[in-house]
Amino acid sequence: MNRRIFLYGTMGAIAALAGGSFLLRERSGYRAMAETFEVTRTEAEWRKILTGEQYAVLREEATERAFTSPLLEEHRKGIFHCAGCDLPAYSSEAKYDSGTGWPSFWEALPDAIGTKQDNSLFMTRTEVHCRRCGGHFGHIFDDGPPPTGKRHCLNGLALAFRPATA
Numbered sequence: 001m002n003r004r005i006f007l008y009g010t011m012g013a014i015a016a017l018a019g020g021s022f023l024l025r026e027r028s029g030y031r032a033m034a035e036t037f038e039v040t041r042t043e044a045e046w047r048k049i050l051t052g053e054q055y056a057v058l059r060e061e062a063t064e065r066a067f068t069s070p071l072l073e074e075h076r077k078g079i080f081h082c083a084g085c086d087l088p089a090y091s092s093e094a095k096y097d098s099g100t101g102w103p104s105f106w107e108a109l110p111d112a113i114g115t116k117q118d119n120s121l122f123m124t125r126t127e128v129h130c131r132r133c134g135g136h137f138g139h140i141f142d143d144g145p146p147p148t149g150k151r152h153c154l155n156g157l158a159l160a161f162r163p164a165t166a
């Protein structure tokens, strides 16, 4: 295990407890220390581009409330892009109804995502983010359907759907 990532994860959990009121908001500034990305913007620039809710999810790893995303009912063919930098990230072909209240996919498009271990909230989870801008998408779990057995549990706020034109 990467000791630095473990250390920051622990600190994040402690900070979340100390903060009290925002348990679902895990920590900010973490990823900038761990990785760099092709698309980078200042906090002020991101705030200009994104809505407040999108900013909280993509840049601060907040989690949207279950069953609030309009994308749960999006059943057309098309591509789900990163709401931060517009990178095509997930295909409707891999979308399924997990019953969790968050848009769920069994795989991402090739070269679209990055992952890291997330030790916040006293759990070990796999965090998933945009490969290009680092925007937080959600988490990946091992209880998904075939063929991958993975469940990419995503925040709809982190995605922009573009229907197929053909």
Ligand SMILES: [Zn+2]
Pocket (backbone or CB within 6 Å): 082, 083, 084, 085, 086, 087, 130, 131, 132, 133, 134, 135
């Ligand atoms: Zn992105």
